[in-house]
Amino acid sequence: MSPQSTSRREFLERGLAAAGVAGLGWSLADPAASAAAPQQPAGPASSAAAPLVERAVAFLRPRQDAKGGWSTEREPGITALVTAGLLRSGQVPPADPMVEKALRYLEGFLTDKGGLSEVPHANYATAVALIAFKYANVNGRYDRTIQSGQEFLKRMQWDESEGKPREDVFYGGAGYGGNNSRPDLSNTAFFLDALHDTGLPANDPALQKALVFVSRCQNLKSEFNDQPWAGKINDGGFIYTAAQGGVSVAGKDDAGGLRSYASMTYAGLKSMIYAGLTKDDPRVKAATEFIARHYSVEENPGLGQGGLYYYYHTFAKTMAALGSPTFTDAAGVSHDWKAELTSALAKRQQPDGSWINKTDRFLEGDPNLVTAYAILALAYTRAAAKA
DSSP: OOHHHHHHHHHHHTOBGGGTBOSOOOTTTOHHHHHHGGGSOOOOOOTTHHHHHHHHHHHHGGGOOTTSSSSTTTOHHHHHHHHHHHHHTTSSOTTSHHHHHHHHHHHTTOOTTSSSTTSTTHHHHHHHHHHHHHHTOGGGTTHHHHHHHHHHHHHHSOSGGGTOOTTSTTTTOBOOBTTBOOOBHHHHHHHHHHHHHTTOOTTSHHHHHHHHHHHHTBSOOBTTBOOTTHHHHOSSOBOSBOGGGOBOTTOBOTTSOBOOBHHHHHHHHHHHHHTTOOTTSHHHHHHHHHHHHTOOSSSBTTTBTTTHHHHHHHHHHHHHHHTOSEEEOTTSOEEEHHHHHHHHHHTTOOTTSOOOOSSOOTTTTOHHHHHHHHHHHHHTTSOOOOO
16 A cells, blocks of 8 residues: 555545544545546446436446447536546446447547547537546557546646646646637636546646645635735635636625635545545645535535536546545534435436526536536435445
């Protein structure tokens, strides 16, 4: 066992009592375990989640278009999310004709530069496609694709190679790519997901650079966030981006502070975990205290129903990274987050097996995208893979 793995287990085995979190472990946050997991036989879905996923898969099958994807008129990133969700669900194997067709569609965007470098949202699409390729990587089929995609993402990260020193607010971040390359926390979180899930360790320079950007997106005045708005709200939550003066989708308070919201806070906390921070770090403590105060499976706290399914997906992956079946909120209530999330998704599933958000922000009026988020969220309610 590596020293890093030991420290991560010790992190949550010692507890996060000060933040209102009980009995958490690091088993799912260990990079070596996470990197191997997609190739291992995964445990069964919960009895409640399995039929939800089955109906969702039945919804998606006939909606795959002639190109091999879903919502291909938008961008290939949606197909990558659907494919990753299908594979991660445990109900659809890589050899399924639907998945094979989707993988061929995604492979059609690969270039010699690595990744899906020529699509409009190249960073985002490459990040989510790498996760799909990882889950489909049987007998090393996508080893080279994954390695070249990792290198592409690293080149696109804002750092010294673009003339951005550590002091620059862009430093370490990732944007959509193409003509919209301003870094933001959402894309940086997907960037970190891709590199972490495909096996890069927490101490990799790309993850450590990303941590600098992630820290600057937190409403926490500290040595890690030198932005003028950092201490105005100071609640430990996260905003969308620290770039260009700072932006929060949740808006500003009367004093000009940038309001935190839950989906970005879960994304920020997960990113810090992947970059190797421990419970003793003030950034982790503050973020965990924020989610303990705002725990919910009924809304995306700070945005209400806006971005709800993105929130569900990020909530589930972060809770899985924390590694415990329960989460204790600030009032001392212990939550079986897997059961509560499954119940929340069950009552929102449409008769045809899809999900859709009537609050159509962030493309959540697209049932292909939203159903992909829901399947991915449910995937993290499954039993852990056996080594």
